Amino acid sequence: MWSKKCDARRKEQETGEFDVVEMYKRSKTEGNRMDVADFVGHVTVTTMESRGGGRAVVATQDLKAGELLVLAKPFASVFEEDFHGSQELHIVLNLITDTSHGKCHGYLISKIATILFGEPVKADLIYHLYSGPNFSKSPSRYPPDNTKPSSQHEDTPLFNDQVAVDVARIQAVASFNCFAPKPLSPVVIEERVKNKNKTEERLKRPSALYTFPSLFNHSCVPNCSQDFIGDVIVIRALQDISQGTELTLSYGNAGNTFEKRKEHLKKWFDKCDCALCEVERLDGAAACETRERVVAQIKQAATKPETRSSAQEAKRYLKEIQGTYRSSTDSRLPRIALYEAHFHLGNQLEALGNIVELVEEHIKGVRALGVNVIDDSISGPLQPGKRVTALPIEIDGVPYVPGGLAIWACLSLTTHFLHGFGDKIRAERWLRAARWMVNVMHGGGDELFKIMYEEQLDLWSILDFNRLIGP
Numbered sequence: 001m002w003s004k005k006c007d008a009r010r011k012e013q014e015t016g017e018f019d020v021v022e023m024y025k026r027s028k029t030e031g032n033r034m035d036v037a038d039f040v041g042h043v044t045v046t047t048m049e050s051r052g053g054g055r056a057v058v059a060t061q062d063l064k065a066g067e068l069l070v071l072a073k074p075f076a077s078v079f080e081e082d083f084h085g086s087q088e089l090h091i092v093l094n095l096i097t098d099t100s101h102g103k104c105h106g107y108l109i110s111k112i113a114t115i116l117f118g119e120p121v122k123a124d125l126i127y128h129l130y131s132g133p134n135f136s137k138s139p140s141r142y143p144p145d146n147t148k149p150s151s152q153h154e155d156t157p158l159f160n161d162q163v164a165v166d167v168a169r170i171q172a173v174a175s176f177n178c179f180a181p182k183p184l185s186p187v188v189i190e191e192r193v194k195n196k197n198k199t200e201e202r203l204k205r206p207s208a209l210y211t212f213p214s215l216f217n218h219s220c221v222p223n224c225s226q227d228f229i230g231d232v233i234v235i236r237a238l239q240d241i242s243q244g245t246e247l248t249l250s251y252g253n254a255g256n257t258f259e260k261r262k263e264h265l266k267k268w269f270d271k272c273d274c275a276l277c278e279v280e281r282l283d284g285a286a287a288c289e290t291r292e293r294v295v296a297q298i299k300q301a302a303t304k305p306e307t308r309s310s311a312q313e314a315k316r317y318l319k320e321i322q323g324t325y326r327s328s329t330d331s332r333l334p335r336i337a338l339y340e341a342h343f344h345l346g347n348q349l350e351a352l353g354n355i356v357e358l359v360e361e362h363i364k365g366v367r368a369l370g371v372n373v374i375d376d377s378i379s380g381p382l383q384p385g386k387r388v389t390a391l392p393i394e395i396d397g398v399p400y401v402p403g404g405l406a407i408w409a410c411l412s413l414t415t416h417f418l419h420g421f422g423d424k425i426r427a428e429r430w431l432r433a434a435r436w437m438v439n440v441m442h443g444g445g446d447e448l449f450k451i452m453y454e455e456q457l458d459l460w461s462i463l464d465f466n467r468l469i470g471p
Contacts, residue, residue, distance in 0.1 A: 005035070012037035016068050020229070020444035024451065027183060027230040032079050032206075034230040039071040043247060045142045045215050055140060056246045057216050063241040065397045066440035069224060070213055070235040075125065076111045077181065077208035077231045078104040096132060096175045099267070105207040109174050112209060113165050125211050131172035142215055176268065177214040180205040181228035184442060186404075186452040208233075219248035219274040220261055221333060221370075222400050225441045226250075238440065239397025248274075250400060256295070256336045257288035276333050279326075287324035291337035294321050298344045311348040317341050331367065334401045338368040343409070355420040359413065366409045370399030375429070382425065391433045392426075398440045407441075410434035411453070415460045428469050431462070446471050 012018055016039045023034060042063060048056040063069070083103070092106035116123050124144040131138070182205075210233050216224065224247050227234040235249070252264060258272070258280040265272055280288055294317050301310060301317075318341040325335060346361030356378060363376045372394035375382070382390075399406060410433045418427035438449045450457075450466065457463040 009035075009037040012071075013039055016041055016071070018068070018071060018443075020234075020442065021447050021451065023229045023232070024184060024444065024448060031081065032077075032181075032183075032230040034073065034232045036071065036073065036232060038073055039068070040212060041067065041069045043069050045212075047140045048246060050246075051217065055138065055142060055215055059241050059243050059245050059247060061243050063237045065237055065239050065395070066443065067237045068234070068443065069237060069247065070233070072210050072213055072233050074181075074208040074231050074233075075122075075211050076108055076115055077206065078107045078111060079181075079206040079231070080104065080204050082107075094175055096134075096172055101207070102204055104205060105174070105178065108178065108207040108209065109167070109171050112170050112174065113167050116165050116170070126173055126209075127166065127169055129173045129177050129211065129214050131169050132176055135169055135172055143212060174207075174209060177209060179208050179210060179213070179226075179228075179233065181208050181231060181233065184227045184229050184452075186456055206231075213249075216247060216249040218251040218265065218268065218272065220250060220258075220272060220276045221274055222248040222250045223397075224249055225398075225400065227442055234443070236441065236443065238400060257292060259285060259288055260292075275330065279330070279333060283324060283326060290324050291321055295337050295340050298340050302344060302347070311345070311352055314341075314345040314348040318345050332370045332372065332399065334370040334399050335368045336401065336405075339365045339401075339405065339409075342368055343412075355416065359416050359420070362409065362413055362416070366393075366406065366413070369401050369406045369409065371406055371409075372396070377426075379421070379423070390429065391436060392429050393433050395436060398437045404437075404441070407434050407437050410437065411456065411460065411462070414465075415462055418462060418465055424465075427462075427465065431466060431469065 018036060018039070023036065027034065042060045043057050044060050045055055046058055047054065048058075092101040092103065094101055094105075112126060116126065128138055128142055128144050208231060213226070213233050213235060216235070223237065223239050223241055223245070225236050225238050226249050227236075237247075241247070251268065258277040261272065261277065271277075298314075298317055301313065304310065318338075321337050321341045325338065342361045342365035346358040346365065349361065350358040359378050360376075363373060363378075367373050367376075373392060374394055375390075375392040393410075410430050413430040414427045414434065417423045417430060434453075435446055435449045438452070439445055442448060442452075454463065457466050
């Protein structure tokens, strides 16, 4: 049994072939600790002038959208389940970043220190991570050469009481590098409007430190996605990426305007230079404030009964938001406020029986998310040269948008084409687009899509249709 497990882990590490579906199932039934190997694909750490000479993760060869780049177990992790049902609510004040955390983060620091005390040879894996401006600059090389112990730990036996563990540095490293491993789950759009106790939820978040993944720099429009299956982080390419390109992750969905994101990101840097933030700075603070105000009005209006006057109001919302964007804005950049306005207007038109205009607005909403729609037809023959199973979107990448909105939008269009128009061909194409996005973002193919989205597909009466069209 153990030899088979060892062979399986070795194969995973060498080939990057993981049974994502089985991992997902186990994470739902057996808890968060996953028995898998670590894997690093065609990526490496280097220094980049554009990062001020700092470290960055780059592609060592051309990558395809959906390609697995990193799968890593945590150096240490703490989950709420580790406290065996305790209902105590702890608040840990972080004086380094002027933020608060729950008990998982506090216990994580202790856990890391304990590991280093027992295995001092691992110290540089932690101490060579970014630890903020109050500590010496991290070395350019990572991971450190662990073929032999560093000089300060050479010939040090395990659990030697003379080992010096730098708890202050561990706390700093944890402050800037920890992840909150939210379990992989399907998009359920209704959850966006539920009234949750966000403070209590935040304080119960798990906390984990991953060494190599901590080297990925931030972008508000990253070219990589991150998933958590149990305690494992999975990083994939969101788009086709050229050799030598820096690979980035998002450090958290902290708002739809650069001002909101700036507040969240300030513990890492003063100014984000990603394409989205640069564009929004050119748009100006007033435009961003208008978007926030109108989106808040849209969400409030969505809770009221639809009427003809509410459709006119939705058109005014859309026009106001459109006026905040410059025509030169890159169409591949997500414009979440514009998406919200198009979808809200479409929903109001649906209530009036205008199904054609509803679908038109929803397709415009998909485009606003940064999806390159290449077939926006609603009726008539398919575009010349297009197969029935061809996707209505370009397949060079999936935009990074919060909550998997692009997937939900494609499923919404599937429902309207199938039940609104009885157009099985276009319904199939938009459903296949949703499947393709899920596979790029999460892997696992159609099987994982079916497992993750079965409840939502059933709710929208497209579950049988998904089974019917096959792989």
